[in-house]
Amino acid sequence: MTNPALAFVFPGQGSQQIGMLADAAQAFPEVVATFSEASSVLGYDLWDLCQNGTQEEINQTERTQPLLLTSSVALYRAWQAQGGAVPATMAGHSLGEWSALVCSGVLAFEDAVRLVRERGRLMQEAVPAGEGAMAAVIGLDDQAVEAACAESAQGAVVSAVNYNSPGQVVIAGSAAAVERAIEACKSAGAKRALPLPVSAPFHTELMRPAAEKLAPQIEATAFHAPETPVIHNVHAKTESDPAAIKALMVEQIYSPVRWTECVQAMASSGTQQLVECGPGKVLAGLAKRIDRSLSAFNIEKPEQLSDAVKAVAS
Structure with a gap:
């Protein structure tokens, strides 16, 4: 059942840590299965990378982006499996917007993994390191x-x-x-x-070449109308037309992330409880600064997820 007061938000780059989701993987089979799915698309073991790799390796943008997408989708699947309420709205910060699109049914997870790997590679290439x-x-x-x-x-x-x-x-x-x-x-x-x-100046005009190169790949991917409305970074509004969503995801690469407005839009539409679905708690902290009336939850750890399922029961 949809909880009209519940919103889900998905973090972007910067939330990655070696060893993240280790406890969740032991508690929820959905986490292991989701990482396995991503690994088969990527051609390397993503779970091994985030458990046994180095921080330097997971900070490489073309690895960071699939890693955070996979982590967020894995936790959302675990939330669903535990009987968690369906949110009335979603949003993601920068890269996290791709996680929101997958969880709202706009595009298939495997397609998103492919696209964000390429997104990361192109964004890193757009501006030489150090410039x-x-x-x-x-x-x-x-x-x-x-x-x-x-x-x-x-x-x-x-x-x-x-x-x-x-x-x-x-x-x-x-x-x-x-x-x-x-x-x-x-x-x-x-x-x-x-x-x-x-290492790269994300969301600036310097990223426009990356956006232009990614655009044909986005265009060639099947997008659907969202089952749960997603508030977009570019204009802090929802969009139901798949073609318009594709255009926004291209524009997002070189446009500012209007996160304050996104959270304010949630609050004004009736959101009272906000769940950060991914590693870390950056967005939950920002939400409290933007609107003190919001209750914010993190679900990276199994006990946090179980407690949040009960707290936001529809």
């Missing part, structure tokens, strides 16, 4: 961050790319321009502005 950068800006309003980026660009690319919560914005672009924008944000009164350990 792009990202930074987190804390304690400055959106307009001030945007103004700092505009004055720092000087003909290069730097822009706000993740509106994560009020007072927390990520900027990205060419390395020198990001460096200038960090200083400009500090001068404008930011509490902190610090570089992130990411």
Whole structure:
């Protein structure tokens, strides 16, 4: 049964850790089966990689993206198997939007694994290592961050790319321009502005070549109308037309993630309980900053999943 007050959110890059989901795999056969399915598509053992590989290996974007997609889908399948309520809405942060599309029935899991591996590869290739950068800006309003980026660009690319919560914005672009924008944000009164350990400037115009290369592959993949509405990063609205969803997933690669607006859209549509479906608890923390009235749950551990199933029973 659908719980009209329940939303599911799916994390993006940065939530990956060696050893993640180890407990869940022992408790839920769906986790093992989902990783096995992904491994057969990828041609390597994804479970072995995330349990026995190195952090450096799982931080390679073309591996990170299938890994996080698989983790989120595995936990959602475990949620379903445990009798968890059907959410009324879904959203994913950046890469996590692909997890939301799979769990809402828009596209097959195997197709998503193929596409996000290619998405990761193309995004990494779009800007040579060392030429792009990202930074987190804390304690400055959106307009001030945007103004700092505009004055720092000087003909290069730097822009706000993740509106994560009020007072927390990520900027990205060419390395020198990001460096200038960090200083400009500090001068404008930011509490902190610090570089992130990411090798490519995601969600900027510099990613447009990657989007253009991925577009034909997205176009050739079967997409369906969502069974559960998904709020999209690009405009913080839902979309039911498969062709429009394909276009949004291309545009998403070089457009900002409007996460604050996505969570606000959920809250205004009646969401009271939010489940973060994937490793970590970044999105649950952001949700509480965006709207204090929301109850947020994490389900990476078996006991967390069981407790959340009971807490959000429809």
